[in-house]
Amino acid sequence: MITTTCPVPGCDRTKPSTHLMCKGHWAMVPKDLRDEVWSAWKLRQKHADRFGPHVRAKAAALAAVRDAGAPPQAELGLSLPLND
Numbered sequence: 572m573i574t575t576t577c578p579v580p581g582c583d584r585t586k587p588s589t590h591l592m593c594k595g596h597w598a599m600v601p602k603d604l605r606d607e608v609w610s611a612w613k614l615r616q617k618h619a620d621r622f623g624p625h626v627r628a629k630a631a632a633l634a635a636v637r638d639a640g641a642p643p644q645a646e647l648g649l650s651l652p653l654n655d
């Protein structure tokens with residue numbers, strides 16, 4: 572499995588390359604937005620040229636996490652039970 576670093580600023584967790592962000596930050600994305608990312612991703616799997624909705628949904632999900640004031644990694648570990 573290929574892993575990459577979570578794209579949320581200040582987060583250095585790794586994630587599978589197929590995932591948008593680490594598990595902890597993904598959990599911070601509002602459910603309707605997460606559903607949107609998934610359905611847009613599925614659309615893209617079927618139609619390689621229809622990547623626009625997926626790109627937009629991913630950007631919206633990342634913006635939602637940033638707007639929530641994604642705390643630095645150290646604070647996440649201390650304040651939320653996100654560690655596996």
Ligand SMILES: [Zn+2]
Nearest residue numbers: 577582593596
């Ligand atoms: Zn993260």
